[in-house]
Amino acid sequence: MQTKLTAILQEAKEQLQSASTIAETEEIRVRFLGKKGKLTEILRSMGSLDPEERKVVGQAANQTRSEIEAMLAGKYAAVKEAEKQQKFKAERIDVTEPGKQRPLGTRHLITITIDEITRIFMSMGYSIAEGPEIETVYFNFDALNAATNHPSRDMTDTFYIDDEILLRTQTSPVQARTLLKQKPPIKIISPGRCFRCDTPDATHSPMFHQVEGLLVDEGVTMADLKGTLDSFAKQLFGSDVKTNFRPHFFPFTEPSAEMDVSCFKCGGKGCRVCKGSGWIEILGCGMVHPNVLDVGGVDTEKYTGFAFGMGVERIAMLKYGVEDIRLFFENDMRFIGQFK
Numbered sequence: 001m002q003t004k005l006t007a008i009l010q011e012a013k014e015q016l017q018s019a020s021t022i023a024e025t026e027e028i029r030v031r032f033l034g035k036k037g038k039l040t041e042i043l044r045s046m047g048s049l050d051p052e053e054r055k056v057v058g059q060a061a062n063q064t065r066s067e068i069e070a071m072l073a074g075k076y077a078a079v080k081e082a083e084k085q086q087k088f089k090a091e092r093i094d095v096t097e098p099g100k101q102r103p104l105g106t107r108h109l110i111t112i113t114i115d116e117i118t119r120i121f122m123s124m125g126y127s128i129a130e131g132p133e134i135e136t137v138y139f140n141f142d143a144l145n146a147a148t149n150h151p152s153r154d155m156t157d158t159f160y161i162d163d164e165i166l167l168r169t170q171t172s173p174v175q176a177r178t179l180l181k182q183k184p185p186i187k188i189i190s191p192g193r194c195f196r197c198d199t200p201d202a203t204h205s206p207m208f209h210q211v212e213g214l215l216v217d218e219g220v221t222m223a224d225l226k227g228t229l230d231s232f233a234k235q236l237f238g239s240d241v242k243t244n245f246r247p248h249f250f251p252f253t254e255p256s257a258e259m260d261v262s263c264f265k266c267g268g269k270g271c272r273v274c275k276g277s278g279w280i281e282i283l284g285c286g287m288v289h290p291n292v293l294d295v296g297g298v299d300t301e302k303y304t305g306f307a308f309g310m311g312v313e314r315i316a317m318l319k320y321g322v323e324d325i326r327l328f329f330e331n332d333m334r335f336i337g338q339f340k
């Protein structure tokens with residue numbers, strides 16, 4: 001019996017030596033100590049022995065059992081540790097590897113320019129009004145005193161949706177909408193998108209941006225208009241620039257003018273930016289026509305006002321030296337990322 005036990009112990013030892021996983025170790029445990037295990041069988045067969053013998057064999061078998069259990073415990077610990085090390089190795093990350101680059105976006109130059117313009121007017125107490133890009137013919141033309149035969153109404157100049165609805169060609173309809181909504185004193189600017197049937201080239205885009213301005217109050221004169229816009233030009237282009245107002249025509253203002261600034265690149269001597277003239281046209285403006293004030297039910301005996309409108313792309317191109325308007329809408333990060 002003793003030799004049998006020694007053999008079992010030896011066998012268990014050998015098998016455990018080659019086991020390298022928890023599952024294998026568990027199989028060995030079942031093979032020797034399980035219900036039908038080799039050692040269990042010996043313990044079970046002891047019933048047929050006489051008491052003296054049983055005592056001796058029992059002790060020896062228990063001794064063997066403890067030894068196998070101790071070996072199993074050692075193996076379990078070793079295999080567990082090995083498996084843990086294996087896992088660590090597999091999951092190891094190289095912290096010195098460069099991370100993924102997530103490119104950061106920047107504000108678009110059009111947004112930057114609109115922000116600059118609005119900041120200047122907000123510092124003068126103007127607030128921001130908004131109007132729809134899909135506009136009625138009424139607000140885009142009629143309410144703004146545009147004659148029925150005005151060329152800008154033509155199908156070839158304007159995107160019509162039907163006879164009464166179009167994509168606004170200017171931000172000026174916000175003037176009429178604001179006059180209907182607010183009572184004087186009124187002091188608003190309105191930045192936004194406009195649309196015209198233009199074939200894209202270096203200076204034309206069928207979609208572009210304008211900033212509209214409207215001020216209505218008692219006793220407002222052309223002097224207020226000139227003072228306001230001169231101050232605006234100096235804040236936007238530099239305190240050295242001079243302004244010049246040339247008579248012009250717009251249906252919704254009378255008198256109307258275009259404002260030029262002295263060239264901020266060459267100081268007025270004449271260069272490529274100002275095309276040699278020393279002056280750059282910046283915006284349209286004028287005293288609000290009484291017919292427009294009438295649309296909003298404003299008492300034209302009591303109130304007068306001025307209005308102005310400027311193209312954002314044009315100003316951005318001049319100020320930042322952008323040579324082609326199409327660059328604004330190509331979404332090339334190499335272009336957009338230059339202006340921070």
Ligand code: DAH
Binds near residue numbers: 172212250285
């Ligand atoms: N809406 C005009 C345009 O698109 C610009 C303009 C000129 C707006 C004179 C005004 C203004 O408010 O008074 O050409």
